[in-house]
Amino acid sequence: MHQSPLNALTSIVEQIARTGDPKAVMSNIVQSLRELMQVDVCSLYLCTPDFKHLILAATEGLSPRAVGKAKLKLDEGLVGHIASSLSTLNLGNAPADDRFVFIPETHEMPYYRFLGVPLLHLRKLIGVLVIQGKERQPFPQEAEAFLITVASQLAGTLAQLQSKGEWYKKRNPRQGYRRFPGLKGAPGLGMGKLRLVRPHLSLDQVKAACTSEAEAEKNAISEALAAVSEELESGSGHLGQHLPSDLNALFNVYQMMLQSPELSQQILARIDAGDNAPWALKQTIDAMAEQFLQADDPYLKARAEDICNIGQRILNQLLSRERPSTEAPDEALILTGELISIADLAEFPLHQIHGIICTQGSTLSHTAILANALGIPAVMGVEQFEPEQHKGATLIADGHRAECVLNPPAALLAEYQRMIDDEQRFMQGLERLRNQPAITRDGFTVSLLTNTGLLADATPGLLRGAEGVGLYRSEIPFMIHENFPTEQEQYTLYRKVLQAYAPRPVNMRTLDIGGDKQLPYFDISETNPYLGWRGIRFSLDNAQLLISQVRAMLRADIEHGNLRLLVPMISRIDEIQSFRRYVEKAVDALNREGHEVRMPAIGMMIEVPSAMLLLPRLTPYIDFVSIGSNDLTQYLLAVDRNNPRVSGLFDHLHPAVLVALEQIHRQCEALGLPVSLCGEMASDPAAVLLLVAMGYRCLSLSAYNIPRIKLLIRSINRETLLSLLEQTRxxxxxxxVRALLAPVLAEAGWGRDSRPSLPGDTASGATH
Structure with a gap:
């Protein structure tokens, strides 16, 4: 090899990045490797989408006619042995090996030396990479080490190609039923017509083009700018009271950018120079975005995405000026795109949005959070789906199973419609439980509170029977402002929430940023943000912000007296001591100023394992405890649930998490501390069974899930769950654990989150 391994790998990866066609990608890989390693043959075998066979997907050296035809079982031949054993194979006389299988169409008889390595991505076999030569001796250790390194680097890219199956068998994208897996965004089932939110060319797809009609092009741009301005002016009206004023500020940012003289002048100047309108637009937007990206100010950097969004909207208007609307006013739509923004949602009446499918994003994306709050089924990160190929198709958003179903056959469509109808009737039927307690058949009562903070309208929890707010996320106003909100701005918002739920308790969590929650105007750049400057650590280091927030909360509480303060990310005793002193000082100061405030109950989140271990010594400074199951699970298991490489290991029913929860409950009981649990675990029916068995009497969850969990609790006997808890130990x-709980859930009638049995699907109905 003339290049160093690092440079060689970099060269291959760069070639792949410049290639879009799957066949070209694979051809580049084998061609580059053959040249770099100076071998006679380099071949790539990929697993078929059903993982039953290996197909020769690309080769340099063997007969090109064998590509797509040479086929081996996963345990057949030398390649099959590598696949089944997941181990490297390096031979000096391959044809003499008992495992060798001759495939005539490959014309590989002259080759004796053979080196093959498995391609593995996230513990799954993707294929096998092989090099061959005419010498009668194994490849040197250097070549073996390099090929293993190459395979590890390329496996992720090849996994995407392999899963789509386009390299294996051409299919008409507009025909045939298919399922595409993704990530859970928001629960529920939605069915409707696929509506591509950005149905035209993206800006980066616009090609250079000239015009001989500059005036017509300039008129087109002017009309497009005016149309986008009008669109933004009226767009937020569709969401109406569902959005807080803070989110409406996003529309104002867009308007300011749109009306910038620099934007229109640069576009018009390029048209005068001979460019057509789309190409002039693209160049202008690219230049302005680059200016934002080069800025040191993190707020300005974040505006690069906004200017690109504006450019895309202008391009859409340019290309759709004469396009009539294809939807009926009441037609059910599944909105689909890369990442769907709040502004995108605002373009449609809420009653038409029956589901959301995003090809990017995660369970914690803002789209997912908003969909949860609005009760719209959503699936995120559906990487294999290419919606632009299926415009107008029938689509199902299955938020329970985190997948989208394309062009379901009539029988399946009818079954999903039945499930949707059943779910609607079921939810309507649960309205009778709104004012009923969540009490087991043998008399164990559980308080069900709601998590809120995103929407200005705090009533969804009340409408579904919430007995208070278990977690109010106060950081949302901070995240969507252009600067830190004032004490008065916070007071106005907090007062509305406390008033809406009075006299029910409202647990307001103080500012919890860091980790995956960043402020656009306050950059926190860290190597490991989850172990860094977040939660109470940030607040104590920025005491003026903490004092301002606490004062706003105390003032908002004067009229109704239902505030409880909740402190995130406690890991040390001095943190809660300092926080309590700040609250006491704020109470004294406000009373001296003439505000008759009271000292509220102070609670802490148990998210960091050290807080669990120090609980007896923390008790003198707190009045209650709330367990943040998401972060506690993440820290106990050392798993970042947003990292696709390890997110499959994140599960709050891991035995270590259950041990921790039992220990926390026993300690709280002995110390006389009220304890609640919030997070995704409180919405998981399997987890709820164990939490009830452990003795947890207070859970906080999304408003959407409260009626379901209440019904589950009212259908079980806690006494019978105690032996089950013992077995889970x-x-x-x-x-x-889940296998043990499945029969109990089935007996309780918990099958409403299951989907109909689909062809080739052996998975059980209920998943986590």
Missing amino acids: QCNSETE
């Missing part, structure tokens, strides 16, 4: 994995 012997389980070695979350899989065993």
